[in-house]
Amino acid sequence: MSGYAPSEAARRSGFSLDTLRYYEKIGLLADVGRTTGGQRVFTDDDLGWLVLFRCLRDTGMPIAQMCRYAELAREGEHTADERRELLQQHAARVEEQMLLLSRQYEHLREKIRFYERLPGPVPETDQPTANRLGPAVSR
Amino acid sequence: MSGYAPSEAARRSGFSLDTLRYYEKIGLLADVGRTTGGQRVFTDDDLGWLVLFRCLRDTGMPIAQMCRYAELAREGEHTADERRELLQQHAARVEEQMLLLSRQYEHLREKIRFYERLPGPVPETDQPTANRLGPAVSR
DNA sequence: CTCCAACCTGGAGTGCGCTCCAGGTCAAGC
DNA sequence: GCTTGACCTGGAGCGCACTCCAGGTTGGAG
Numbered sequence: 372m373s374g375y376a377p378s379e380a381a382r383r384s385g386f387s388l389d390t391l392r393y394y395e396k397i398g399l400l401a402d403v404g405r406t407t408g409g410q411r412v413f414t415d416d417d418l419g420w421l422v423l424f425r426c427l428r429d430t431g432m433p434i435a436q437m438c439r440y441a442e443l444a445r446e447g448e449h450t451a452d453e454r455r456e457l458l459q460q461h462a463a464r465v466e467e468q469m470l471l472l473s474r475q476y477e478h479l480r481e482k483i484r485f486y487e488r489l490p491g492p493v494p495e496t497d498q499p500t501a502n503r504l505g506p507a508v509s510r
Numbered sequence: 511m512s513g514y515a516p517s518e519a520a521r522r523s524g525f526s527l528d529t530l531r532y533y534e535k536i537g538l539l540a541d542v543g544r545t546t547g548g549q550r551v552f553t554d555d556d557l558g559w560l561v562l563f564r565c566l567r568d569t570g571m572p573i574a575q576m577c578r579y580a581e582l583a584r585e586g587e588h589t590a591d592e593r594r595e596l597l598q599q600h601a602a603r604v605e606e607q608m609l610l611l612s613r614q615y616e617h618l619r620e621k622i623r624f625y626e627r628l629p630g631p632v633p634e635t636d637q638p639t640a641n642r643l644g645p646a647v648s649r
Numbered sequence: 650c651t652c653c654a655a656c657c658t659g660g661a662g663t664g665c666g667c668t669c670c671a672g673g674t675c676a677a678g679c
Numbered sequence: 680g681c682t683t684g685a686c687c688t689g690g691a692g693c694g695c696a697c698t699c700c701a702g703g704t705t706g707g708a709g
Contacts, residue, residue, distance in 0.1 A: 377656070388656085389698055396659095408705050410656055423621070429614045434696070455625035462622060465615050472611065475568045476604050482562070483601060486594035516686070527686085528668055535689095547675050549686055573666070 373414060374404070380413035384421035391421075399424065399438050401445065430465045512553060513543070519552035523560035530560075538563065538577050540584065569604045 381388050391411075394400040400420060404412040413421075420441070427437050440457055443450040520527050530550075533539040539559060543551040552560075559580070566576050579596055582589040 393697065410705065426614045426617045429610055430618060451625060451628055455622060458618060458622050458625065462615070462618050465611070465618065469608070469611055469615065471568055472604070472608055475565045476608065478565045479569060479597060479601050479604065483594060483597050486590060486597065489590055532667065549675065
């Protein structure tokens with residue numbers, strides 16, 4: 372239910388110890404508990420934040436924006452609208468990202484298909500992707 | 511059919527002039543033609559390479575790997591297998607990337623749905639995502 | 650009580666992929 | 680011939696997100 376050692380928090384969140392310390396230093400993760408001796412103790416709540424940060428990072432949100440979000444959350448319930456908007460705008464960017472990624476993935480597959488046809492029946496030159504990639508320097 | 515000025519090549523490829531020069535400097539783009547005065551002239555072949563680089567960059571391939579690919583291509587037809595493998599391995603990484611991205615996108619959407627339910631009928635606390643994100647510091 | 654692995658701090662360093670700059674050259678239009 | 684905007688080079692600088700380090704402290708096992 373409660374306290375996790377730094378190494379445990381790192382293991383569970385997938386962030387390195389250094390990254391956890393870094394996130395605290397820049398104010399992304401605030402108010403992390405300590406033992407009397409000064410060692411960090413992460414709560415389930417902290418872990419929840421880390422899961423969120425993992426999600427936002429994996430989807431390409433810059434750290435500055437995550438800080439903004441965290442700050443808003445700390446300010447209280449009256450910032451909920453702004454937080455929602457921030458996430459929605461981010462989601463829109465993620466959608467574009469996914470679209471671009473899948474389009475480019477298709478190009479990549481096409482290129483690979485070209486290579487797979489290479490040792491095949493007819494070694495037809497001039498494939499649709501428009502560059503031969505051989506030693507032809509063409510100038 | 512043939513020569514493009516640097517600015518035109520930049521416009522068509524979506525890379526900046528500086529990036530084009532940089533790509534040439536590190537040997538990613540080799541043998542770019544020049545006028546007698548020393549100004550670059552990009553061919554359709556060069557443009558084809560740039561389109562490929564665009565695809566690989568957009569899908570997250572590190573520049574070092576693109577260099578490796580370009581080098582292989584310059585070495586001749588006998589490296590076709592290695593090039594295909596390189597692209598296939600990259601494609602596999604892209605697939606993982608797309609999977610992760612769409613999973614995290616779903617988490618994000620869930621979070622947003624939580625915010626959209628906030629001003630709704632019943633302001634039920636304790637949503638499934640397991641962190642309240644309010645001022646509750648919980649320690 | 651002793652040990653040692655895990656932890657602490659502040660600050661410097663790293664890797665990537667550009668991006669910017671100064672100071673000079675080129676070439677197309679008038 | 681002159682102007683002017685696009686271009687050239689080598690090299691420095693930047694922004695991001697960590698990552699590493701030295702030198703010291705903590706705390707649970709034996």
